[in-house]
Amino acid sequence: MTRPAILALEDGSIFRGIAIGADGQSSGEVVFNTSMTGYQEILTDPSYCRQIVTLTYPHVGNVGTNDEDEESAGTWVSGLVIRDLPLVASNFRSQKTLDQYLKDHNIVGIADIDTRRLTRILREKGCLNGCIMAGAVDDEAALAQAKAFPGLKGMDLAKEVSVCEKYEWNSSTWQLGKGHEEKDATTQPYHVVAYDFGVKRNILRMLVERGCRVTVVPAQTPASEVLGLSPDGVFLSNGPGDPEPCDYAISAIQEICKTDVPVFGICLGHQLLALASGAKTVKMKFGHHGANHPVQDIDTTRVMITSQNHGFAVDETSLPDTIRATHKSLFDQSLQGIERTDRPAFSFQGHPEASPGPRDVAPLFDRFVTEMRKSKNA
Numbered sequence: 001m002t003r004p005a006i007l008a009l010e011d012g013s014i015f016r017g018i019a020i021g022a023d024g025q026s027s028g029e030v031v032f033n034t035s036m037t038g039y040q041e042i043l044t045d046p047s048y049c050r051q052i053v054t055l056t057y058p059h060v061g062n063v064g065t066n067d068e069d070e071e072s073a074g075t076w077v078s079g080l081v082i083r084d085l086p087l088v089a090s091n092f093r094s095q096k097t098l099d100q101y102l103k104d105h106n107i108v109g110i111a112d113i114d115t116r117r118l119t120r121i122l123r124e125k126g127c128l129n130g131c132i133m134a135g136a137v138d139d140e141a142a143l144a145q146a147k148a149f150p151g152l153k154g155m156d157l158a159k160e161v162s163v164c165e166k167y168e169w170n171s172s173t174w175q176l177g178k179g180h181e182e183k184d185a186t187t188q189p190y191h192v193v194a195y196d197f198g199v200k201r202n203i204l205r206m207l208v209e210r211g212c213r214v215t216v217v218p219a220q221t222p223a224s225e226v227l228g229l230s231p232d233g234v235f236l237s238n239g240p241g242d243p244e245p246c247d248y249a250i251s252a253i254q255e256i257c258k259t260d261v262p263v264f265g266i267c268l269g270h271q272l273l274a275l276a277s278g279a280k281t282v283k284m285k286f287g288h289h290g291a292n293h294p295v296q297d298i299d300t301t302r303v304m305i306t307s308q309n310h311g312f313a314v315d316e317t318s319l320p321d322t323i324r325a326t327h328k329s330l331f332d333q334s335l336q337g338i339e340r341t342d343r344p345a346f347s348f349q350g351h352p353e354a355s356p357g358p359r360d361v362a363p364l365f366d367r368f369v370t371e372m373r374k375s376k377n378a
């Protein structure tokens with residue numbers, strides 16, 4: 001039996017559909033993601049904390065869900081909006097339907113709405129705050145909830161989603177028939193300390209695949225403690241919310257940047273490296289969320305197709321002399337990569353680890369390893 005659900009937006013729009021997942025209500029910033037695959041990775045990416053994700057691809061759930069595709073220890077989205085939930089989930093790796101997965105993780109969702117109309121609204125007006133109500137619905141209450149959501153600007157969520165204790169990570173990328181291979185840490189030549197601001201596991205897996213043993217530390221770990229672990233490189237992870245209020249991370253990165261230890265940042269980590277180096281960040285109109293965004297390497301002019309998920313960006317006009325722009329988006333010319341000119345530190349706004357998405361920017365992980373090798377040999 002179908003249950004009703006509504007999605008209310010702060011501009012007064014109401015979408016009526018059917019409930020998928022849990023009953024209840026949830027509010028957040030409504031964004032759209034244009035990836036055709038990877039819904040489970042999106043649900044478990046901590047960067048989506050406090051966001052309601054609309055998937056523009058019309059059929060979501062076809063391949064079910066499984067234990068191996070989790071990008072973190074739980075789900076983070078505030079809600080899921082889709083056009084159509086297929087009746088059958090069919091894949092040799094599937095363990096659970098999407099509907100059951102959402103129920104088990106207590107995520108509210110809405111299906112059978114016109115996601116094209118919703119996306120047009122978000123593209124024209126910019127991302128809006130919204131509320132999904134599933135099971136028992138009340139338009140006025142949902143609208144009030146949507147309007148009451150404070151918005152992501154100024155919200156420090158990295159420390160909320162981060163781990164409480166540091167841990168070692170030695171699991172590598174997934175391979176057919178092997179799954180995620182555990183590497184022997186004692187034979188991995190590089191030690192990376194990774195700040196967890198909401199890290200996706202595929203980043204850690206791709207570091208392990210390249211010979212790194214990884215120590216993951218909580219977002220608020222002081223620089224002295226990180227440097228005390230004698231890292232060959234420091235990694236700054238992706239994560240949710242506004243980078244600007246993360247003053248603890250910004251000052252720790254400033255301290256780390258006084259040493260010669262190579263630093264690599266992804267997404268929130270990229271924005272934090274920029275802030276720590278004196279640049280500024282801005283909130284974008286509707287951000288970038290998808291798996292087919294063209295990004296140009298400014299030096300080589302080579303174009304890569306990239307995975308993206310960000311609502312803030314580094315303001316290129318604010319770059320100090322010690323930062324050079326390395327990549328730009330060919331969708332809106334926004335800044336996509338930087339490097340410090342005075343030390344081995346660089347970062348990328350998109351997601352080189354993909355998951356979901358293309359692997360065109362994976363060589364940035366190799367660059368990090370090369371920087372570590374050079375600094376070890378120096």
Ligand SMILES: NC(=O)CC[C@H](N)C(=O)O
Nearest residue numbers: 047238239267268311312
């Ligand atoms: N994926 C991320 O790390 C996102 C970074 C930041 N929260 C943004 O929205 O821009």
